[in-house]
Amino acid sequence: MQNPQFNLNNEQNKVKEKMEKIKFKVAVLSGKGGVGKTTVAVNLATALAESGYKVGLLDLDMHGPNIVRMLGQKNPTVDEDEIVPAEILPNLKALSIGMLVEEGKAVIWRGPLKHSAIKQFLGDTKWGELDFLIFDLPPGTGDEALSLFQTLGKMDGVVMVTTPQKVAIDDVKRAIDFVHAMNQKLIGIVENMSFVRCPKCGEKIEIFGSGGGEILAKEYNVELLGQVPLDPRAAKFADEGKPITLYLRQSEIEEEFRKIAEKVAQLVEK
Numbered sequence: 001m002q003n004p005q006f007n008l009n010n011e012q013n014k015v016k017e018k019m020e021k022i023k024f025k026v027a028v029l030s031g032k033g034g035v036g037k038t039t040v041a042v043n044l045a046t047a048l049a050e051s052g053y054k055v056g057l058l059d060l061d062m063h064g065p066n067i068v069r070m071l072g073q074k075n076p077t078v079d080e081d082e083i084v085p086a087e088i089l090p091n092l093k094a095l096s097i098g099m100l101v102e103e104g105k106a107v108i109w110r111g112p113l114k115h116s117a118i119k120q121f122l123g124d125t126k127w128g129e130l131d132f133l134i135f136d137l138p139p140g141t142g143d144e145a146l147s148l149f150q151t152l153g154k155m156d157g158v159v160m161v162t163t164p165q166k167v168a169i170d171d172v173k174r175a176i177d178f179v180h181a182m183n184q185k186l187i188g189i190v191e192n193m194s195f196v197r198c199p200k201c202g203e204k205i206e207i208f209g210s211g212g213g214e215i216l217a218k219e220y221n222v223e224l225l226g227q228v229p230l231d232p233r234a235a236k237f238a239d240e241g242k243p244i245t246l247y248l249r250q251s252e253i254e255e256e257f258r259k260i261a262e263k264v265a266q267l268v269e270k
């Protein structure tokens with residue numbers, strides 16, 4: 001019979017060995033669903049890759065693996081019993097459970113199964129040498145974030161995504177409390193869907209209210225990394241697998257994502 005302790009150590013060693021080749025690990029989290037975590041994770045990854053960094057993007061939202069649609073269906077391969085993430089750009093790789101299961105099929109897993117899948121995505125995957133590995137998480141303080149933080153220990157940064165409504169803040173506070181309880185470093189807040197630019201007069205229309213991101217950043221003494229406009233073209237492009245930073249060139253939303261990526265690249269060094 002195999003010694004389970006030995007297996008556990010072996011798995012942990014594989015994770016350690018793989019993760020040692022990655023300079024910065026950054027998680028994207030939120031208090032609520034639908035606020036734009038995946039949008040931020042995808043565009044952070046593409047913007048960093050376009051700046052010349054080697055980037056990996058790992059989708060840890062097992063029940064809503066939206067990265068696949070947002071990047072277009074790309075397939076990982078297998079080499080020497082290990083997963084090779086899908087190549088999105090020459091210096092951007094991505095992996096999602098959504099690339100491995102049939103479209104429209106539910107992943108029906110409890111915590112322990114998700115935990116072992118996460119370990120495989122970290123330890124049995126050929127990420128190679130990377131500057132950044134970005135983790136897209138499901139909302140809140142559930143199994144996936146817990147597994148990630150427990151498996152990796154201290155990461156280089158957590159980015160919190162929120163919308164500007166004050167009502168979203170209660171949930172974000174809980175998520176920030178969780179980040180701190182897990183001894184992780186919150187590096188900043190992204191306020192998404194901050195405003196819509198009127199196509200006729202150019203005025204900012206704050207459809208979800210205003211001020212939420214700023215209040216949070218002040219209260220927790222972290223940077224407001226950016227205020228991303230709601231742009232209907234962005235939603236359409238996301239559905240078509242076209243990341244904003246690559247396809248909506250010279251737009252306000254693209255500029256904001258580039259600024260956010262630059263700040264993240266600076267803040268992880270601190």
Ligand SMILES: Nc1ncnc2c1ncn2[C@@H]1O[C@H](COP(=O)(O)OP(=O)(O)O)[C@@H](O)[C@H]1O
Nearest residue numbers: 033034035036037038039229230231234235238
């Ligand atoms: N700034 C934005 N402008 C337009 N649409 C957006 C923006 N941010 C997100 N969306 C859209 O809103 C939906 C939810 O965003 P998503 O990134 O999937 O959120 P989450 O990962 O937090 O659930 C998606 O359809 C996405 O394309």
Ligand SMILES: [Mg+2]
Nearest residue numbers: 037038061066
């Ligand atoms: Mg998501």
